[in-house]
Amino acid sequence: MTAKAVTLAAAMREICGACDVLTDPLELRTYECDGLTSHRTVPALVVLPETAAEVAAVVRACAAAGVPFVARGSGTGLSGGAVPHAEGVLIVLSRMRRVLEVDPVSRRAVVEPGVTNLAVTQAAAPHGLFYAPDPSSQVVCSVGGNVAENSGGAHCLKHGFTVNHVLGLEIVTPAGELTWLGAGTGATAGYDLLGAFTGSEGTLGIVTKIVVKLTPAPEAVHLVLAAYDSLEAGGRAVTDVIAAGIVPAAIEMMDALSIEAAEAAVHCGYPEGASAVLLVELDGPAAEVEAELATVRKLCEAAGAREIRAADDPAQRAGIWAGRKSAFAAVGRLSPAYIVQDGVVPRTALGDVLARIAALSAESGIRVANVFHAGDGNLHPLVLYNDAVPGEAERAESVSGAILDACIEYGGSITGEHGVGVDKSRYMPKMFSAADLDTMQLVRCAFDPASLCNPGKIFPTPRLCGEVPGHRRGPRPAPSGAEIF
Amino acid sequence: MSVDLDVVRKDLVTACGKVRKGKAADAGDGGAPVPALVASPGSTAEAAAVMRVAAGHDLAVVARGTGSRLWWGTPAARCDLVIDMSRMNAVTEHAHGDLVARVQAGARIGDVQAALARAGQEIALDVPGAASVGGVVASGLAGPRRLRYGTPRDLLIGITIVRADGTIAKSGGKVVKNVAGYDLGKLFAGSAGTLGLITEATFRLHPRPAARAFVTAGYAAVPAACDAVAAAANSPLVASAVELSRPGPGGPIRVGVLLEGSPDGVAARAARMAGLLGDGVVADAPPAWWPGAPQAGPGQTLIRVSFWVSALARVLDTVDAAAAQAGVSPLITGSAGAGVLYLRTPAEGLLGQPGAAGEAGGDPEWTADPGGTAGQAIPAAVAEFVAAVRAAVAGERGAVTVLAAPAAVRGELAARGGMNGTVPGLALMRAVKDQFDPGHRLSPGRFPESA
Ligand SMILES: Cc1cc2nc3c(=O)[nH]c(=O)nc-3n(C[C@H](O)[C@H](O)[C@H](O)COP(=O)(O)OP(=O)(O)OC[C@H]3O[C@@H](n4cnc5c(N)ncnc54)[C@H](O)[C@@H]3O)c2cc1C
Numbered sequence A: 001m002t003a004k005a006v007t008l009a010a011a012m013r014e015i016c017g018a019c020d021v022l023t024d025p026l027e028l029r030t031y032e033c034d035g036l037t038s039h040r041t042v043p044a045l046v047v048l049p050e051t052a053a054e055v056a057a058v059v060r061a062c063a064a065a066g067v068p069f070v071a072r073g074s075g076t077g078l079s080g081g082a083v084p085h086a087e088g089v090l091i092v093l094s095r096m097r098r099v100l101e102v103d104p105v106s107r108r109a110v111v112e113p114g115v116t117n118l119a120v121t122q123a124a125a126p127h128g129l130f131y132a133p134d135p136s137s138q139v140v141c142s143v144g145g146n147v148a149e150n151s152g153g154a155h156c157l158k159h160g161f162t163v164n165h166v167l168g169l170e171i172v173t174p175a176g177e178l179t180w181l182g183a184g185t186g187a188t189a190g191y192d193l194l195g196a197f198t199g200s201e202g203t204l205g206i207v208t209k210i211v212v213k214l215t216p217a218p219e220a221v222h223l224v225l226a227a228y229d230s231l232e233a234g235g236r237a238v239t240d241v242i243a244a245g246i247v248p249a250a251i252e253m254m255d256a257l258s259i260e261a262a263e264a265a266v267h268c269g270y271p272e273g274a275s276a277v278l279l280v281e282l283d284g285p286a287a288e289v290e291a292e293l294a295t296v297r298k299l300c301e302a303a304g305a306r307e308i309r310a311a312d313d314p315a316q317r318a319g320i321w322a323g324r325k326s327a328f329a330a331v332g333r334l335s336p337a338y339i340v341q342d343g344v345v346p347r348t349a350l351g352d353v354l355a356r357i358a359a360l361s362a363e364s365g366i367r368v369a370n371v372f373h374a375g376d377g378n379l380h381p382l383v384l385y386n387d388a389v390p391g392e393a394e395r396a397e398s399v400s401g402a403i404l405d406a407c408i409e410y411g412g413s414i415t416g417e418h419g420v421g422v423d424k425s426r427y428m429p430k431m432f433s434a435a436d437l438d439t440m441q442l443v444r445c446a447f448d449p450a451s452l453c454n455p456g457k458i459f460p461t462p463r464l465c466g467e468v469p470g471h472r473r474g475p476r477p478a479p480s481g482a483e484i485f
Numbered sequence B: 001m002s003v004d005l006d007v008v009r010k011d012l013v014t015a016c017g018k019v020r021k022g023k024a025a026d027a028g029d030g031g032a033p034v035p036a037l038v039a040s041p042g043s044t045a046e047a048a049a050v051m052r053v054a055a056g057h058d059l060a061v062v063a064r065g066t067g068s069r070l071w072w073g074t075p076a077a078r079c080d081l082v083i084d085m086s087r088m089n090a091v092t093e094h095a096h097g098d099l100v101a102r103v104q105a106g107a108r109i110g111d112v113q114a115a116l117a118r119a120g121q122e123i124a125l126d127v128p129g130a131a132s133v134g135g136v137v138a139s140g141l142a143g144p145r146r147l148r149y150g151t152p153r154d155l156l157i158g159i160t161i162v163r164a165d166g167t168i169a170k171s172g173g174k175v176v177k178n179v180a181g182y183d184l185g186k187l188f189a190g191s192a193g194t195l196g197l198i199t200e201a202t203f204r205l206h207p208r209p210a211a212r213a214f215v216t217a218g219y220a221a222v223p224a225a226c227d228a229v230a231a232a233a234n235s236p237l238v239a240s241a242v243e244l245s246r247p248g249p250g251g252p253i254r255v256g257v258l259l260e261g262s263p264d265g266v267a268a269r270a271a272r273m274a275g276l277l278g279d280g281v282v283a284d285a286p287p288a289w290w291p292g293a294p295q296a297g298p299g300q301t302l303i304r305v306s307f308w309v310s311a312l313a314r315v316l317d318t319v320d321a322a323a324a325q326a327g328v329s330p331l332i333t334g335s336a337g338a339g340v341l342y343l344r345t346p347a348e349g350l351l352g353q354p355g356a357a358g359e360a361g362g363d364p365e366w367t368a369d370p371g372g373t374a375g376q377a378i379p380a381a382v383a384e385f386v387a388a389v390r391a392a393v394a395g396e397r398g399a400v401t402v403l404a405a406p407a408a409v410r411g412e413l414a415a416r417g418g419m420n421g422t423v424p425g426l427a428l429m430r431a432v433k434d435q436f437d438p439g440h441r442l443s444p445g446r447f448p449e450s451a
Helices: A004-016 A025-029 A052-065 A117-127 A143-149 A193-197 A231-243 A256-266 A286-302 A314-325 A327-334 A347-364 A392-409 A425-431 A434-447 B005-016 B044-056 B109-117 B133-139 B184-188 B222-234 B263-276 B309-326 B379-394 B407-413 B426-436
Strands: A045-047 A069-072 A089-092 A099-103 A108-111 A166-172 A178-181 A206-213 A220-228 A250-255 A276-284 A307-311 A337-340 A368-373 A378-385 B019-021 B037-039 B061-064 B081-084 B091-095 B100-104 B156-162 B168-172 B197-204 B211-219 B241-246 B253-261 B281-283 B301-306 B331-334 B340-345 B399-404
Touching: A004 A045, A004 A052, A004 A089, A025 A045, A052 A069, A052 A089, A052 A166, A052 A178, A052 A206, A099 A117, A108 A117, A117 A143, A143 A206, A166 A193, A178 A193, A178 B426, A193 B184, A193 B426, A220 A231, A220 A286, A220 A314, A231 A250, A231 A276, A231 A286, A231 A347, A250 A256, A250 A314, A256 A276, A256 A314, A256 A327, A256 A368, A276 A286, A276 A314, A286 A307, A286 B263, A307 A314, A314 A327, A327 A337, A327 A368, A327 A378, A337 A392, A347 A368, A347 A378, A347 A392, A378 A392, A392 A425, A425 A434, A434 B168, A434 B184, A434 B426, B005 B019, B005 B037, B005 B044, B044 B081, B044 B156, B044 B168, B044 B197, B061 B197, B091 B109, B100 B109, B109 B133, B133 B184, B133 B197, B156 B184, B168 B184, B168 B197, B211 B222, B211 B263, B222 B241, B222 B253, B222 B263, B222 B309, B253 B263, B263 B281, B301 B379, B309 B340, B309 B379, B340 B379, B379 B399, B379 B407, B399 B407
Parallel strands: A045 A089, A069 A089, B037 B081, B061 B081
Antiparallel strands: A099 A108, A108 A206, A166 A178, A166 A206, A220 A276, A220 A307, A250 A276, A250 A368, A337 A378, A368 A378, B019 B037, B091 B100, B100 B197, B156 B168, B156 B197, B211 B253, B211 B281, B241 B253, B241 B331, B301 B340, B301 B399, B331 B340
16 A cells, blocks of 8 residues: 555655655664654655744645654654654654754743754853753753653753743644744743643644743752662652752662662662662752752761762762663663653652562562652653563563552552653553543644644544534534533 | 523532522622622532533633632623632642642632641742632732742642533643643643633642842843843842832832742852842842732733843833833833733822832732723823834734733723734634633633634
């Protein structure tokens, strides 16, 4: 079967130029998955537009032909959000990578969607500013992708998520129109479509320009590493720090297995034999940080730390962070395959849920390494398995699912920062009622009634929008008592 | 309303028990229609039952928190039923270890803050204590601390709403970090009751700062004031607020900075901030002029100007020029460091204490006679002023929104860009409204019909 998208190739070459349209099967295969390699689909066509006008024209062509399209930034997503549609066009934004403007007095920058997260901070740094959301993938992931996923990072505990740092978006609507959401000032009349769009995983349109907020770089940064003989003891320290009214920039924890992996991979020199390593980073005005540092050290000791280290110079801090930041990749060396989970629990339930994970691991014989953002209860259990052993992948999958069940049971979420994508859409009905999901999809129907923009993501069952664009029904449907689900 | 009032009333009583006839006072000050009926649900389930009855009888519905800002924006054109949220006033859950609280929409923010304070925590919004949680969220109201903590949408982590057809829906949850599904909280924050009824909201909390300091300075010239604002907001001293106040065009400008933290830390930072401002004065209480959340009295027009801080001097000059041209004298206040100013006109003559209005403590005494002649000649001038500021700010990537205005000013504005001027994404907003409220029964006429 020739996908309808293929017949669009000529039109796309017209729009983007011949070398920015890929049809060669080998080239297409490069784009078959994002950072989550377990979901793969080869797209019918790949286009690499260079301007917002080109993106709009590409989308208009898709809309006119009824062909689905998917946006892709750097392809580091971990939920399969950028997995292409077999009969659709993949729109890759990586050629749109200009930092258009940095206004240090206003603390704002305007960037194109393909700009990497780190490049924003690099552009801001000469002015004593930085871009606060800092996903561990910041060297490669794109700001457009960050907006789509509402990405976080280790420091979002204090500084907030992408949505708290985006002030305006130029988007191409699923009908192919360029429009702005938000005025770029943080105060706009009408509905906060900017907020609703952020985190919509590429299902409401394609971002072509982003106005971001920049933050004054902190005067002082201190990192404390505390090693414990148990995760519980480390957890106690976290609780006590929060109870003391301190909001650290980051609180991260790693368990024995992930410490071992990181040690082997990057020789980070964490205290030997520790069952848990806690990293607490404090940032802010020097006087505040000094005072908080003393308190944090005291509380970490009181919780039974066997060793405490503190670092304030950038090189030392980077050395300590290297262990944490390498953890995902490092665990890959322990095991031929693994699943990264992203569940969240109320912070006070961390102990219970970690115990549950340990029990699940013991029962199933599937190893689980735990690396997590302890400050906000965002777990990243790494479920290890060997895909060469028959049945092990399935057992790993079932442990992984049971972990998400536990997160939901404790009032948490199935995803803290990686998004639902294709990977977790089947868990959505466990977290939300049919009415909740139906209501969310009203937004989808408003933006994309034809359901062409990244279809099949987030929602397990698409909602019929009830009206085709251009064929509007009367303004008032019969006043029925309830919606049919 | 399609049917007999008694039938509707009976159905509403079955839905929630607390139903009464509407009174003139239920319409508020803004010239909104007097509702036929008022229902006061005690739970989300009752609220949903009320909304189903309203849908069945095709009633125009207005949600009411405490009514403090009910007359903001464009008042509803029709109103058969007011849903009074005041019975839903509980703090449903305060997980202090998680720094999270779930609150019913009718609770007064002041009562909620008092409850949270017992655990040394707060919702980091400096808004009037009398406002309801639902009202604060629906109006997107925020005070000076928006610079550091943002507006209600930034602190909201979960929301429960009732749709126009009575369907109960929630999004988010009770964990701070959560990207599962679309964030309806963002959509409902600032929706002014036009998309659905907010019945519960969950907020992330912050520890109450142990100490605070206000550093203030006065400037005769615009450039010096603007430099002070930029220096304060861009410094690593982590200002929670950088406010500005100017009693009238061409007048002296006061700049004030709020610092929060530990006692020693705040003292050290305040001393440095005083230096940054030139010769700043440090105090531990807000100055009398501290703007607080934006507010307006009867007869006044409240205008929000948002812009990039690097354009502050041009914005101030623009306001001066437009005011001179139109013959009005607005009070200029607001979160200059965050790029948001509020212009309130007329500023003098209507206030009990000119220049001292809007202190953090609550509404000032209004000596105005809203129906009197003082306001008669002004509407055209106010509208001209708004249009002139809007035209000038358009070149600065800014936005000029009229948050509240008397009917006469709204009338004059209709032909001059309306309350909102050009709204980016308006076509999508209309589509969202059509999806959530296909019958346009929720605060009909307020938004986006008015835009
Ligand atoms: C090693 C590693 C560490 C990571 N650490 C973190 C972390 O700490 N925190 C975190 O939050 N995430 C993390 N991630 C996940 C990932 O990096 C983020 O989700 C990132 O924001 C994705 O950006 P991207 O450019 O790679 O997007 P892609 O993977 O290309 O796309 C992601 C989604 O965004 C959509 N999209 C992309 N561009 C646009 C656009 N311009 N307009 C509309 N939609 C668009 C896609 O359709 C897709 O749904 C990590 C990933 C890896 C591999």
